[in-house]
Amino acid sequence: MRSPTSFLPETASRLPHTIDRFAGRLTNRLLRAAPWQLIEVPTREPIVSFTFDDVPDSALRVGAAILEACGVRGTFYISGGLEGQVEPDRTLIDAAGCRELVARGHEIGCHTYGHRDIRHLDRASLAADLADNARYLDAVDPRRGRRNFAYPYNSGSLGKRSMLADSYRTCRAGGEAINRGPTDPTFLKAIEIRQPETLVAGLTRWIDALIADPGWLILFTHDISPTPTPYGASPAAFERLVAHAVERGCCVLTVDAALDRMGFREAGQ
Structure with a gap:
């Protein structure tokens, strides 16, 4: 039998990561x-936005197609520095994939360029990173107004939210809640669509709760695949979720379109 001290090296190696995760959760609570800022999210109708982070090619090939088959569109948060990256269980889309999403009526948002936790970037590094991604996104989807943003790892930063507030219409995090009434647009709440499949099936309860008490429900995921990563869903499960929102009479819109619908228009629109 090993002595307790034999476990110390492994425990010590995990400690910095554990502390960082705790610090991130504390920061999000403080945010x-x-x-x-505060905007007043209307509670007169149920609004749903389906969003994708990173974005794997299956989100384009399968996820976007499912949304379109239901007559709706989604928001895809892109990190330009991940373009075409091949990983063991997924491949990220390239510029051509981004252009295709835009041509099919979907929204392209910012997810930083390097997909790093913004808590670990100084202000100058973050500004450079965001500028790199702006150039990448503008090349595939030129636009005059500000885009919407999603935090990598859903991790916010107290010291950098003023930068993000100046640069983006909204910034989406996690939070497992519906946006209703007074809402901070720099830290929108969202529900994650992820494994296991039983969890995805149970997410219809959020749509039912939205019908009972309207507001703005934002859902996010990554890949849509028959063999999803822990951060994705199967096509059947995702299709059931989208269909449920449509069938229950929700107004399913991109993040940008939802803001317009609620009356939060950019200057010049």
């Missing part, structure tokens, strides 16, 4: 407790 929600002390909003930077």
